[in-house]
Amino acid sequence: MLALLAVFKIDNIILMDLDGVVYFGSKVAAGACEAMAYLRNRKLECYFVTNNSTQTRRQYVSKLKKMGIAADAGHIITSAYATAGYIAKNxxxxxxxxxxxxxxxxxxxxxxxxxxxxxxxxxxxxxxxxxxxxxxxxxxxxxxxxxxxxxxxxxxxxxxxxxxxxxxxxxxxxxxxxxxxxxxxIGKPNRHIFEPIETIHGHKNARYIVVGDRYETDIAFAMEIRAISVFVEDSPINKLAVEPAKFKHLYPPDYTIRTIAGLPRLLEKIV
Amino acid sequence: MLALLAVFKIDNIILMDLDGVVYFGSKVAAGACEAMAYLRNRKLECYFVTNNSTQTRRQYVSKLKKMGIAADAGHIITSAYATAGYIAKNxxxxxxxxxxxxxxxxxxxxxxxxxxxxxxxxxxxxxxxxxxxxxxxxxxxxxxxxxxxxxxxxxxxxxxxxxxxxxxxxxxxxxxxxxxxxxxxIGKPNRHIFEPIETIHGHKNARYIVVGDRYETDIAFAMEIRAISVFVEDSPINKLAVEPAKFKHLYPPDYTIRTIAGLPRLLEKIV
Incomplete structure (x- = not known):
């Protein structure tokens, strides 16, 4: 009976966008540290997935550390890292x-x-x-x-x-x-950026939850990999971009939260 | 009877592309001077129409002069000149x-x-x-x-x-x-680059003949302004470009000549 339950256990894995969600440029988002602490306490695995190719994964580790967020390089997936892996393989x-x-x-x-x-x-x-x-x-x-x-x-x-x-x-x-x-x-919304994570978790009963602030990038990516999508609406990109409404129509998110501060309450309901 | 003939007289006006047709960079095309002499002898008005916006019309006059081709600035239409006219007007x-x-x-x-x-x-x-x-x-x-x-x-x-x-x-x-x-x-294939010429000749019985080496630019422009199109196939752009065949299908020219040297013989037939 215990064994049967173990087979059907589903791992919820968070794929978290960085800029516009966890921080804005060099400023940590209000509630980001608390949201990360919540994930840690709930033992929810979290990958930081960013299209930004300008920095190394180690630079992200130290950037996040300065903001009070613990992360190891193995849980940081940049489009640069995924691109390197794609070329090395293919x-x-x-x-x-x-x-x-x-x-x-x-x-x-x-x-x-x-x-x-x-x-x-x-x-x-x-x-x-x-x-x-x-x-x-x-x-x-x-x-x-x-x-x-x-x-x-x-x-x-x-x-x-x-x-x-x-x-x-x-x-x-x-x-x-x-x-x-x-x-x-390689980058979101394409699934190639997901390949490093899929290699590790693809064989498990894993359910992915994408959290991001761009319809055409993050939400489209969630649809591409059949993940649950959580749209973070209160991001600079959605105030400044020319046509977010068009993309909202094309890529409707499963859930919308105002900021990352709202993530724990949402996850309480859906995980 | 003479008056009647005069009314139906049609002016044939040549709209001549420059780079790839009259010259290649700084090298005059073989037969270009002879073709220009032919137009002059036949009293066929010729505008040089180029999308290149980097030089002034006067610079084109002296460039052509060095190559042995006489032209006045009033017969040189660059996309820069047409753009300036468009903005000044609108x-x-x-x-x-x-x-x-x-x-x-x-x-x-x-x-x-x-x-x-x-x-x-x-x-x-x-x-x-x-x-x-x-x-x-x-x-x-x-x-x-x-x-x-x-x-x-x-x-x-x-x-x-x-x-x-x-x-x-x-x-x-x-x-x-x-x-x-x-x-x-403004530039070819759009008709805005044609506006300076249309302002002068639009009221006349004018038939336009576009000569150029790009399907998607020159031939499409000819179609846009309902002109006769003459495609010059032996141009560097048609040897180097990635997909000329695709554009040939979209913009089939009325006539094709190998180089500008073939223009007088073609005009003998169609003008």
């Missing part, structure tokens, strides 16, 4: 030209992938690059025309204190216009 | 933030349009800018989100000696991703 000998920042280059190198100049590359990997310029767009397009084109994510924008900045998607649109669309996009 | 008080090069800034100023910083602008005008960077994309997107967004043209690429470089369309795609699509695109 194209192990790839010679990669990177358009992106430190986090992406670090994770690729750590996965044993060779980074090279555009002349010698057979693959371009593009993520957010705040030093993007015409020369990089041109080089990336040249590589994409003759080889593979892999995008970490295609977020259109991200919020900062006084507005929105162009996301990874802006640079990728420029490269794509001058060459062709990416072969694959 | 939004005379516009305060414009420019993403673009000298030719665009010059034509806008010449048309009496105020150029300003992104903070003070109500309109962003974007063309090819080979010094494009992340900051310009970000500033342009910010202006586009709160004001007008006007694109000189959306050419994906342009050919250079050793390959393709990103065209105006690449930068505009980046800005559009981070904000929204342009309100209006």
């Amino acid at each position: 194209f192990p000998g790839a010679k990669v030209y990177v358009v992106g920042e430190h986090g992406l280059k670090y994770e690729l190198k750590r996965a044993g992938i060779a980074l090279t100049s555009p002349e010698n590359a057979d693959t371009v990997v593009a993520g957010l690059d705040r030093k993007l310029d015409y020369g990089k767009i041109s080089d990336a397009a040249t590589v994409a025309r003759r080889g593979r084109f892999i995008a970490t994510n295609t977020d259109a924008t991200f919020p900062v204190e006084n507005g929105l900045l162009p996301g990874s998607g802006a640079g990728i649109s420029a490269i794509a216009c001058a060459s062709r669309n990416p072969d694959v996009v | 939004f005379p008080g516009a305060k414009v933030y420019v993403v673009g090069e000298h030719g665009l800034k010059y034509e806008l100023k010449r048309a009496g349009i105020a150029l300003t910083s992104p903070e003070n602008a109500d309109t962003v005008v974007a063309g090819l800018d080979r010094k494009l960077d992340y900051g310009k994309i970000s500033d342009a997107a910010t202006v586009a989100r709160r004001g007008r967004f006007i694109a000189t043209n959306t050419d994906a690429t342009f050919p250079v000696e050793n390959g393709l470089l990103p065209g105006s369309g690449a930068g505009i795609s980046a800005i559009a991703c981070a904000s929204r699509n342009p309100d209006v695109v």
Whole structure:
């Protein structure tokens, strides 16, 4: 009887977005620490899943630690990390030209992938690059025309204190216009960013709960992996973005909370 | 009887693309001078119509002169010139933030349009800018989100000696991703670039003949303004571009010639 119960036990695994949910830029969200403490007390496993490819997983660990949130690198999934894993698995000998920042280059190198100049590359990997310029767009397009084109994510924008900045998607649109669309996009809403977690939990009776503040990214991702979706509406992106209503219609969330402070009460009901 | 004939006289007006047809970069196309001499002898009026917004009309006059081709500025229509005319006519008080090069800034100023910083602008005008960077994309997107967004043209690429470089369309795609699509695109295939010519000839019995090397730009433009289209197939863009066949299917030309050297013989038949 006990054995039977054990078979039907379902693990609830939280896939938590970071920017706009747990913090806003460098400011921790009110109630975030309490929500994390609640998950810990309930023994609910939580992965932090972010499309941001500019920082390493270790940088996220220390960023969260400063905010009073304990996390290990194994529970931080960035689009850079998932991209590195995807290339190491599918194209192990790839010679990669990177358009992106430190986090992406670090994770690729750590996965044993060779980074090279555009002349010698057979693959371009593009993520957010705040030093993007015409020369990089041109080089990336040249590589994409003759080889593979892999995008970490295609977020259109991200919020900062006084507005929105162009996301990874802006640079990728420029490269794509001058060459062709990416072969694959790794980040949310695509399931490739889920693969590192699926490898660990895919065989279990696991139910995933995605918490995020973007319809077209987080909620669409939840639909893609058949997870429960929790939309966090009180985020800068939803005040600043041009057409959130359009995306709300396309990707209706299962649950909506105002801020992460409302997560424990919701989980009390649904877990 | 003579009067009647005069009424039905049709002016054939050539709208001639430049790069890839009359010259390749700084190299005049074989047969271009002879073709121009033929037009002059036949008294066929010819406008040079280019989506390139980086140079002024005067710069084109001297460029063509060096190649042995006589042209006056009044017969050179650049997307920059047409954009300046469009804004002067439709939004005379516009305060414009420019993403673009000298030719665009010059034509806008010449048309009496105020150029300003992104903070003070109500309109962003974007063309090819080979010094494009992340900051310009970000500033342009910010202006586009709160004001007008006007694109000189959306050419994906342009050919250079050793390959393709990103065209105006690449930068505009980046800005559009981070904000929204342009309100209006002036250059070919759109008819706005035709407006300066239409103003002069629109009342006459004029038949237009578009000569160009891009299906999606020149031939589509000919279809847009109900002109006869002549496709010049032996151009670098048609050897280097990724999917010319797709566009050939969408925009079938009326006539195809290998190079501009074949134009006089074709015009002998159709004019």
